[in-house]
Amino acid sequence: MRKINELKLIFDSKSINESFSRMAVSAFAAQLDMSVEELGDIKTVVSEAVTNCIVHAYRDTIGKIYITCTVFEEGVVRISVRDKGCGIDDIKKAREPLYTSLGGERSGLGFSVMESFSDSLRVRSKVGVGTTVTIEKKLKGKTND
Amino acid sequence: MSVTIKNKSTVIYAFIKGEIDHHSAPEIRENIDDAILLYENAKLVVLDFGGVTFMDSSGVGLVMGRYRLASQQGKKIRVDNLSDRDFRIMKMSGIPKLAEINKRNEE
Numbered sequence: 615m616r617k618i619n620e621l622k623l624i625f626d627s628k629s630i631n632e633s634f635s636r637m638a639v640s641a642f643a644a645q646l647d648m649s650v651e652e653l654g655d656i657k658t659v660v661s662e663a664v665t666n667c668i669v670h671a672y673r674d675t676i677g678k679i680y681i682t683c684t685v686f687e688e689g690v691v692r693i694s695v696r697d698k699g700c701g702i703d704d705i706k707k708a709r710e711p712l713y714t715s716l717g718g719e720r721s722g723l724g725f726s727v728m729e730s731f732s733d734s735l736r737v738r739s740k741v742g743v744g745t746t747v748t749i750e751k752k753l754k755g756k757t758n759d
Numbered sequence: 760m761s762v763t764i765k766n767k768s769t770v771i772y773a774f775i776k777g778e779i780d781h782h783s784a785p786e787i788r789e790n791i792d793d794a795i796l797l798y799e800n801a802k803l804v805v806l807d808f809g810g811v812t813f814m815d816s817s818g819v820g821l822v823m824g825r826y827r828l829a830s831q832q833g834k835k836i837r838v839d840n841l842s843d844r845d846f847r848i849m850k851m852s853g854i855p856k857l858a859e860i861n862k863r864n865e866e
């Protein structure tokens with residue numbers, strides 16, 4: 615694929631940044647032709663990944679969250695969200711629908727939602743080192759609205 | 760983000776406006792829980808998502824948590840006016856088994 619443009623964001627794992635980060639990434643991605651629906655999909659995916667960094671990766675601390683958003687000529691957007699937090703011991707289990715290690719007000723749906731609103735989801739993680747979640751989405755554009 | 764509570768006979772209505780995420784959820788939750796505990800005679804809690812402009816899985820957690828509290832108080836939960844996307848997210852969870860959920864009329 616041919617890269618057209620790339621955005622990098624680094625910010626603190628504070629919940630107030632959830633809204634900012636999904637707005638920033640979706641606004642950047644909007645240079646590709648996309649429907650309102652697809653813009654919403656991107657916001658949702660970013661919100662899930664960033665929230666996971668805040669509530670899980672840096673559970674009792676504040677760390678940095680690194681986002682790279684790349685847009686490709688073929689109408690594909692790739693978003694990777696990385697943290698240097700606690701890492702995930704069993705990725706397969708973590709990705710199962712409704713699995714959550716926290717309970718309470720968490721429902722264990724984050725990964726299912728990210729999968730459902732993108733075309734591919736890749737999770738790389740190492741305990742004590744951190745986690746990178748990468749999603750790709752092929753945009754159909756406004757014409758398919 | 761804001762929550763407006765209305766009480767009509769045995770029904771509590773919570774009209775939620777704005778974005779629901781992990782950051783905004785606690786305040787929304789407190790407002791609704793206060794109402795659930797205040798109106799002892801209410802039998803039904805309607806969470807109205809008509810004014811919700813964005814929601815992620817935190818919205819599912821919000822409904823699940825209210826379902827738990829309402830059940831303890833002998834009340835039922837209903838979720839109204841969900842956007843197509845939010846309806847789809849709710850359906851991915853166990854919520855449809857616990858509460859009636861309804862879509863928005865989008866013209």
Ligand SMILES: Nc1ncnc2c1ncn2[C@@H]1O[C@H](COP(=O)(O)OP(=O)(O)OP(=O)(O)O)[C@@H](O)[C@H]1O
Nearest residue numbers: 666670671708714715720721722723724725745816
């Ligand atoms: N960045 C991360 N660092 C460490 N652990 C993570 C990370 N992201 C996810 N996890 C683990 O994977 C589990 C599943 O994540 P998922 O987003 O699907 O659900 P959740 O965050 O628990 O609940 P929800 O997203 O519905 O609020 C989490 O409970 C957590 O244990």
Ligand SMILES: [Mg+2]
Nearest residue numbers: 662666724725
């Ligand atoms: Mg999550």
